[in-house]
Amino acid sequence: MLQTIIPLLVDALANAALIFFVAVGLTLVFSVLRILNVAHGSLYSIGAYVAASVGLWIVAAGLPEWLTFPALLLSAAFVALLFGPLIEKTLVRWTYDKSEAVQVLVTFGLFLILEDLQRMVFGVQSVYQDTPMSLLGISQIGGIVYLNYQLLLIALAIVVLIALKVFIAYSRTGKLLAAVVADREVSQAMGIDTGKMFVIAFTIGVFLAALGGALATPTSGVSPGLGAETMVLAFAVAAVGGLGQVEGAALASIIVAMAKVLAIYFAPALDAVAPYLVMLVVLIVRPYGLFGSGATRRI
Amino acid sequence: MKPLLKAEGLEVSFGGVKAADGVNLTIHEGEFVAIIGPNGSGKTTFLNLCTGYLRPSSGTVWLEDRKITAMAPRLIARKGIARAFQIPQLFTDHTVIENVMLALAAHRNIWEALTPLNRPAYVEEAMELLELLGLEEHAKTIAGTLPEGLRKLADVTVAMALRPRLLLLDEPTSGVSALERFPLMDTLMKAMRAQNITALFVEHDMEIVEKYADRVVVWDSGQVMAEGRPDTVMKDPRVLKSVVGAL
Amino acid sequence: MTRFHIILATGLVAMVLAPLVFPSIQFVLTIAMAKGFAALGVALLLRAGLISLGHAMFFAAGAYGAAFLATRLGVTDILLILLLSTVLATVVGLIVGMFLVRYRAIFFAMLNLAVSMVAYSLVSKFYGITGGTDGIGVPVPTVFGAVLDKAAFDNLLYYLALVLVVVVGVFVHRYLHSPLGHALSAVHTNEVRLEYLGVSAWSALLVGYGISAALAGLGGAIAATSIGHVLPEYAFWTESGHFVLTAVLGGIAGIAGPLLGSIFLEVVHTAAVGYFAEAWNMIVGITLLVVIFFLPRGLFGLVEKLSGIKDHQGEPKL
Numbered sequence: 001m002l003q004t005i006i007p008l009l010v011d012a013l014a015n016a017a018l019i020f021f022v023a024v025g026l027t028l029v030f031s032v033l034r035i036l037n038v039a040h041g042s043l044y045s046i047g048a049y050v051a052a053s054v055g056l057w058i059v060a061a062g063l064p065e066w067l068t069f070p071a072l073l074l075s076a077a078f079v080a081l082l083f084g085p086l087i088e089k090t091l092v093r094w095t096y097d098k099s100e101a102v103q104v105l106v107t108f109g110l111f112l113i114l115e116d117l118q119r120m121v122f123g124v125q126s127v128y129q130d131t132p133m134s135l136l137g138i139s140q141i142g143g144i145v146y147l148n149y150q151l152l153l154i155a156l157a158i159v160v161l162i163a164l165k166v167f168i169a170y171s172r173t174g175k176l177l178a179a180v181v182a183d184r185e186v187s188q189a190m191g192i193d194t195g196k197m198f199v200i201a202f203t204i205g206v207f208l209a210a211l212g213g214a215l216a217t218p219t220s221g222v223s224p225g226l227g228a229e230t231m232v233l234a235f236a237v238a239a240v241g242g243l244g245q246v247e248g249a250a251l252a253s254i255i256v257a258m259a260k261v262l263a264i265y266f267a268p269a270l271d272a273v274a275p276y277l278v279m280l281v282v283l284i285v286r287p288y289g290l291f292g293s294g295a296t297r298r299i
Numbered sequence: 300m301k302p303l304l305k306a307e308g309l310e311v312s313f314g315g316v317k318a319a320d321g322v323n324l325t326i327h328e329g330e331f332v333a334i335i336g337p338n339g340s341g342k343t344t345f346l347n348l349c350t351g352y353l354r355p356s357s358g359t360v361w362l363e364d365r366k367i368t369a370m371a372p373r374l375i376a377r378k379g380i381a382r383a384f385q386i387p388q389l390f391t392d393h394t395v396i397e398n399v400m401l402a403l404a405a406h407r408n409i410w411e412a413l414t415p416l417n418r419p420a421y422v423e424e425a426m427e428l429l430e431l432l433g434l435e436e437h438a439k440t441i442a443g444t445l446p447e448g449l450r451k452l453a454d455v456t457v458a459m460a461l462r463p464r465l466l467l468l469d470e471p472t473s474g475v476s477a478l479e480r481f482p483l484m485d486t487l488m489k490a491m492r493a494q495n496i497t498a499l500f501v502e503h504d505m506e507i508v509e510k511y512a513d514r515v516v517v518w519d520s521g522q523v524m525a526e527g528r529p530d531t532v533m534k535d536p537r538v539l540k541s542v543v544g545a546l
Numbered sequence: 547m548t549r550f551h552i553i554l555a556t557g558l559v560a561m562v563l564a565p566l567v568f569p570s571i572q573f574v575l576t577i578a579m580a581k582g583f584a585a586l587g588v589a590l591l592l593r594a595g596l597i598s599l600g601h602a603m604f605f606a607a608g609a610y611g612a613a614f615l616a617t618r619l620g621v622t623d624i625l626l627i628l629l630l631s632t633v634l635a636t637v638v639g640l641i642v643g644m645f646l647v648r649y650r651a652i653f654f655a656m657l658n659l660a661v662s663m664v665a666y667s668l669v670s671k672f673y674g675i676t677g678g679t680d681g682i683g684v685p686v687p688t689v690f691g692a693v694l695d696k697a698a699f700d701n702l703l704y705y706l707a708l709v710l711v712v713v714v715g716v717f718v719h720r721y722l723h724s725p726l727g728h729a730l731s732a733v734h735t736n737e738v739r740l741e742y743l744g745v746s747a748w749s750a751l752l753v754g755y756g757i758s759a760a761l762a763g764l765g766g767a768i769a770a771t772s773i774g775h776v777l778p779e780y781a782f783w784t785e786s787g788h789f790v791l792t793a794v795l796g797g798i799a800g801i802a803g804p805l806l807g808s809i810f811l812e813v814v815h816t817a818a819v820g821y822f823a824e825a826w827n828m829i830v831g832i833t834l835l836v837v838i839f840f841l842p843r844g845l846f847g848l849v850e851k852l853s854g855i856k857d858h859q860g861e862p863k864l
Contacts, residue, residue, distance in 0.1 A: 036652050036655070036656075038787070091835070094839070098864075099595070099863075099864050100597060100651045100652050100655065101592060101595070101597040101790075101794075101864045102838060102864050104597055104599070104652075104655060104790070105597075105790060105791065105794055105834065105838060105864075106834075106835060106838060108787045108790070108791065108831075108834070109791070109830075109831040109832070109834035109835045109838070110831065110835075111787075111831070112827040112828065112830055112831030112834070113827070113828045113831035113832060115827050115828075116824065116825050116826070116827040116828035116831075117828065119824060120824060120825070228782075228783070228784055231783075232659060232663050232783055235656055235659060235660075236660060236663075239653075239656050239660070243652070269671045269672065270671070272667035272670065272671060273664055273667040273668055273671065276660050276661075276663045276664045276667065277664060279660045280657075280660050280661065280664060283653075283656075283657055283660065284645065287648075287649060287653060288653070350742070371741070372741045372742055373741045373742070373743075373744045373745060373746055374744075376741070376742050376743060376744035377744040381742070382742055388736050388738050388739040388742070389735075389736060389739065390728075390731075390732045390735045390736050390739065390740075391735045391736065392731065392734075392735050392859075392860055392861070392862060392863070393728065393731075393732070393735070393860065394860060397728065401725065401728050401729065401732060401743065402743050404725035404728075405725075405729075405743035405744050405745045406743075406744070408725070409725050409726060409729060409745050409750075410725075410726065411724050411725050411726060412720075412721050412724050412726045412727065412753065413717070413720045413721065413724055414720075414724055414725075415720070415723045415724060416723060416724060416725045416727075416728050417723065441859040441860050443735075443859075444859065457739070457743075458742075461743060461744065
């Protein structure tokens with residue numbers, strides 16, 4: 001019994017970890033900027049492409065293979081620093097005082113641009129680079145075989161969750177971000193540079209998306225269309241957790257990944273549907289997600 | 300006089316503050332009743348309770364012999380209670396006359412998907428109402444671009460287009476310059492008399508209340524503190540202390 | 547007759563003549579009209595301030611409806627196929643709408659997305675029923691019992707679609723100017739006032755949602771019979787995004803806007819495919835941004851300019 005359940009569980013949690021990175025980035029951006037970034041999934045796939053390309057280059061150049069690990073992280077940081085401030089300062093900033101429809105459309109336009117940009121730069125072939133995973137190998141505990149890379153993913157997700165909470169609760173920048181989330185107008189009146197906060201939050205969001213993409217390449221590679229697929233998955237998770245809720249995103253990642261893995265084992269036809277079914281059920285019962293609360297209207 | 304609206308023991312509180320603390324109040328047909336009281340005494344809350352925007356934790360609201368407590372605002376509106384708001388609530392992308400015609404259609408039959416709203420019968424009726432309130436020149440103005448004072452009048456016109464039995468007015472003269480208050484109230488009174496509307500209005504201005512109300516209800520801390528004819532109530536020392544002192 | 551009507555009439559005449567002058571453009575314009583219907587549906591909801599990222603599901607419902615009717619249910623007449631597929635999409639729209647029109651803003655967008663992705667994944671997975679990712683081939687429909695060859699049918703379908711554009715356009719125009727249509731845009735500007743008028747915003751929106759699903763379904767059925775094949779991709783969320791994009795590009799202030807946007811996109815796409823096939827999405831994305839930044843009323847705004855219409859205050863805004 002345990003022989004089947006534990007690998008299933010590890011599989012689900014490793015999946016959850018990858019979804020969590022991208023969903024928590026989306027939800028963080030939403031909570032600070034109040035914008036749903038439809039191009040978020042593209043930043044995930046760009047992170048994946050950059051990481052895979054760098055990894056392939058490291059191997060081809062005959063550099064030490066362990067360098068592929070820091071390469072994953074650095075790729076994500078590179079993507080974040082390149083795209084985060086650029087996108088926020090040009091496009092996103094312009095939409096703050098616009099309606100949701102305009103915000104969604106502007107980021108959808110960005111999504112279309114980024115999708116083609118990837119095709120131009122990285123081509124239309126799938127890219128695999130699994131050195132980090134094969135380097136780590138497997139371990140066998142109590143007769144059960146684990147992929148060490150999956151365990152690493154789970155650990156990293158926990159580290160990111162804790163780091164985010166600590167950052168928001170204890171660092172100066174984190175506290176300022178929390179103030180902007182709580183009340184944007186008052187924060188502005190108190191002299192907080194909200195523009196700067198928006199750039200920081202957006203860049204962290206991009207970093208998390210790109211990190212998710214980078215970490216996913218060793219297990220699943222990257223191919224065109226990944227951005228669009230990841231986008232809806234991230235939507236689903238962020239919505240289930242409650243838009244803007246960090247812990248919500250964590251719990252929702254686990255629920256959605258569990259649903260997906262269970263579906264793969266017990267009802268393979270439903271594996272792709274499972275995340276959205278979970279989202280539908282949760283949102284019908286709790287429209288603002290597990291941890292979210294709706295705004296009330298005033299007369 | 301026949302009672303039209305009756306509130307019995309209404310209670311509601313927000314975070315420990317009682318905004319309605321056992322409110323009993325009756326409005327009779329044909330009356331023009333004013334509610335006065337300091338800010339935060341629960342005047343607007345009472346309107347919210349009567350129109351279904353808020354649910355009381357206990358107590359009952361009757362419209363004649365029908366219980367309307369906790370019914371949805373749109374159902375209460377259909378029963379004949381219309382409301383004009385302190386901050387005018389208009390369809391800001393529509394013209395003034397379209398706002399009024401939409402109210403007329405809402406009252407008659409909203410379920411028409413192929414016949415125009417802009418039909419002679421509605422135009423004529425809406426123009427009559429707009430003339431009554433002195434807005435005829437602004438019929439084709441986009442509601443969102445009207446100046447504040449006119450927006451308030453437009454809001455009242457929309458409420459009156461529902462042909463209500465009871466009209467609730469939340470501070471009709473707030474945001475209007477001191478000079479324009481009396482002419483505005485004259486216009487409103489004339490329009491309401493012409494339509495035989497019973498009305499309840501929340502007001503800050505004592506002079507307005509004394510001049511226009513048949514009866515005044517003094518609110519304090521979510522309760523009715525005194526009620527009666529304006530000239531007698533205004534002499535009540537408790538009222539003077541609470542209301543006039545607070546102003 | 548105003549200048550605006552003259553421009554509309556000119557556009558219509560151009561549409562009538564276009565395939566006679568450039569036969570190769572006929573298919574492109576048929577698809578443009580099909581997608582234009584869907585974009586018009588999305589535009590209705592935009593007037594109510596609601597952005598749907600899931601309308602591709604109704605487009606797909608119409609398309610798959612047409613495919614099922616033609617292959618499984620033995621309904622081969624084109625008019626019946628279009629009618630029944632539209633009815634199917636409307637029913638699906640009303641059922642989905644009953645749950646979704648309670649929500650606003652980003653939650654509405656996301657729930658539409660979720661439902662459409664459930665539909666997309668189901669259609670892709672159930673090979674036995676839907677042909678999975680292979681889709682279903684749609685045979686050439688008959689016309690009043692007559693069997694036509696593909697070319698003749700395509701001709702007929704083009705003009706049928708054009709007639710439908712006019713007829714449906716007139717009906718949607720009347721709807722938007724009716725009390726219910728005004729109530730739809732009133733939800734956007736002041737839902738509180740609408741409820742205080744005794745009108746249920748839920749009902750007004752449900753009617754609008756049903757009509758928008760019907761329009762998308764009609765478009766899907768036209769596309770299915772024109773292309774001769776339906777695929778799960780019809781329901782993918784990026785398609786929904788394209789419908790919204792088309793509506794905004796064309797402009798939501800008039801009925802003609804979304805159709806104009808659709809024709810513009812399809813024609814430019816065809817013209818550009820030889821040169822910029824790799825960068826088409828990028829071009830569309832940049833165009834969208836340019837339109838939103840510099841031409842907020844879309845292409846329809848240009849038509850208004852030509853017509854000498856200067857007062858835009860009463861028009862619906864995004």
